[in-house]
Amino acid sequence: MTDAHDRVLDRLLQLARDRYGARAEQLHAGDDLYAALQIDSMEAMDLLTALEETFDVEIPDYELQEVRTLSSIAEIVRQRLP
Amino acid sequence: MRTFHGVTLSWTVDEAVLEVKLHRGPCNEIGTAMLHELEQLAALVDDGAAGARAMLIYSDRPKGFSAGADLRELHDGMKGLRSSSARTLAQVLVRRAGAEEPVLATVRDMALGAARVGRRALVQPLVVREVRRFLRRIHAVFDVLDSAPIVTVAACHGVVFGGGFELALTADVRVADASARFAFPELRLGIVPGFGGVPRLEREVGNGVVRDLLLTGRSLNARRAHTLGLVSQVTARGEHVQAARRAARQAARFDPASVAAAKRFVKPVPRARLDAEIDTFLEMLRNPAVEAALERFVTSTDVRPYLP
Structure with a gap:
């Protein structure tokens, strides 16, 4: 993966820790974010908004529909960075 | 009636503003119970809104303004x-x-x-037949709210989906906090929005935006909605109701007859398109895929059940 990907991943991990506290302490790049944090549909929407605010991007919901690991979410975000 | 406390919504008149609070858990799903109380609200508005000169509608549910039609019902x-x-x-x-x-x-x-x-x-x-009856009733309510001779302001946060989005679209002005997301996920069920949403969205934004929302099922955040003109103001999280209240109180200062005339001029009700929407909805409802999709939706545990 590229440096840009790794930078996004680091910020994503930090975002998860800020939002979910202890639940996110043990998160790794390959983890299923939704399963690891027990995120429901409403929280998933809130997380999408947080991603868009944090990285100043717009991500259509369907881009994340089949994507579950932190690393793959980071890649979706990287592709949309200005 | 200047105050009302129902099962799904309540209202009171304060400083010439009719304040309507939606409070049905989990997220103000619009079914027969809420429709019944919305009909009472429409009757009040039709009868002079208890002397109010503006209306504010908002939700006290943490998850959002409204998740739309009660699909489980x-x-x-x-x-x-x-x-x-x-x-x-x-x-x-x-x-x-x-x-x-x-x-x-x-x-x-x-x-x-x-x-x-x-x-x-x-x-x-x-x-x-039953769905047609329900749609006729909800269209009657939304038409009254849409064409009310007073200024209406919707304060939106969190989930503003489907029928909830359609309710927000009846308002003259929408104020959203940063958590708000707007979507028409109906095509996931094989139908179009049925509460007047598409004709009212067409009135606000270009057809390209309507197609993007309807044909992909994606949601828009508050900032994007603001850029498109769908939302008038974006506030910090939790500040939207106060901002919307200030907008409603400002509007309430204008001469009532002037406001009514101005609204008739700038906000025509898209009657032909609203009627066409009901016909299209009922035609699509006949597709067997709708029932199967509804079954999948109510049993889904996916984090994005509104997408196929």
Whole structure:
């Protein structure tokens, strides 16, 4: 993966820790974010908004529909960075 | 009635503003109970809004303004119609067979089997009739709110989906906090929005935006909605109701007759498109895929159940 990907991943991990506290302490790049944090549909929407605010991007919901690991979410975000 | 406290919503008049609070858990799903109370609200607005000169509508549910139509109620209603229709058909067949015990039990089983085979043809007209009644009622309410002679402001946060988005679109002005997301996920169920959403969205934004929202099912955040002109103001999280209240109180200072005339001029009700929407919705409802999609939706545990 590229440096840009790794930078996004680091910020994503930090975002998860800020939002979910202890639940996110043990998160790794390959983890299923939704399963690891027990995120429901409403929280998933809130997380999408947080991603868009944090990285100043717009991500259509369907881009994340089949994507579950932190690393793959980071890649979706990287592709949309200005 | 200057104050009302219902099961799904409440209102009060404060400083010439009719403040309507939606408070049905989990997220103000619009079913028959909320429709009944919205009809009472529409009657009040139609009768002079208790002297109010503006209206504010907002939600106290943490998850959002409204998640839209009560799809669980629709799903259960369709199932109820199906089973009661099957029973009725079985009873008719049994009666016509003139059977008596113990032959009756066998005839009843055969009749139930026949009823199941024929249930779709039997039940579908009933479903369409009931849904048409519901849509006519909700359109009547939304038309009153849309064309009210007072200024209406919707304060939106969190989930503003489907029927909830359609309710927000009846307002003259929308204020959103940073958590708000707007979507029309209906195509996931094989239908179009049925509460007047598309004609009202077409009135606010270009057809390209309508197509993007409807044909992909994606949601828009508050900032994007603001850029598109769908939302007038974006606030920090939790500050939207106060901002919307200030906008409503400002509007309430204008001369009522002038406001009514201005609204008639700038906000025509898209009557022909609203009628066409009901016809399109009911036509799409006849597709067997809708019932299957509804079943999948109400049993889904996916984090994005609004997408296929």
